[in-house]
Amino acid sequence: MKLHEIAHGRAGDKGTTSNISVIAYRPEDWPRIEAEVTAERIAAIFGPDVQVDRYVLPQLFALNFVLKNALKGGVTRSVALDAHGKGLVYAVLDMRL
Numbered sequence: 001m002k003l004h005e006i007a008h009g010r011a012g013d014k015g016t017t018s019n020i021s022v023i024a025y026r027p028e029d030w031p032r033i034e035a036e037v038t039a040e041r042i043a044a045i046f047g048p049d050v051q052v053d054r055y056v057l058p059q060l061f062a063l064n065f066v067l068k069n070a071l072k073g074g075v076t077r078s079v080a081l082d083a084h085g086k087g088l089v090y091a092v093l094d095m096r097l
Contacts, residue, residue, distance in 0.1 A: 001097050007033055009089035018070040020089050024061040036097050037063055045091050046070055065092075 003022065006029040010021045022037055024030045039054040042065050046052070051068040070088060 002093070003033070003037065003095045003097055004093035006097075007093065009093050011087075011089040013071055016069050016071045018067040018088050020065045020067065020092055022063045022065075022092060027061055030058070030061040032097065033061075033063065034058070037092075037095065039065070041095065042067070042092060045095070046088075 006026070007022050007024050009023065012019045020042075022033060024033050034056060039052045042054070043050060043052040046067060050070045053066045053068075055064040055066070057064060067088070
């Protein structure tokens with residue numbers, strides 16, 4: 001199963017930092033998301049240059065990840081085609097559980 005089947009995401013960016021939230025569609029899926037979507041698994045997606053901090057929001061059935069240095073210079077300075085943090089959430093939602 002892929003994460004996007006049981007959760008949706010939101011994202012934003014500021015400078016070189018991206019902020020990604022993963023939110024369960026249904027409360028009964030929350031324990032699995034909390035257990036399996038770890039900072040280590042997120043870090044593996046984005047590589048060793050990205051520092052990942054995980055915040056648990058159980059009242060919202062959500063996780064929030066702050067990815068420092070994920071945008072390689074930010075929207076206005078990066079040479080990446082999609083330098084916005086919004087595109088990064090799809091890489092997370094493609095994660096296999």
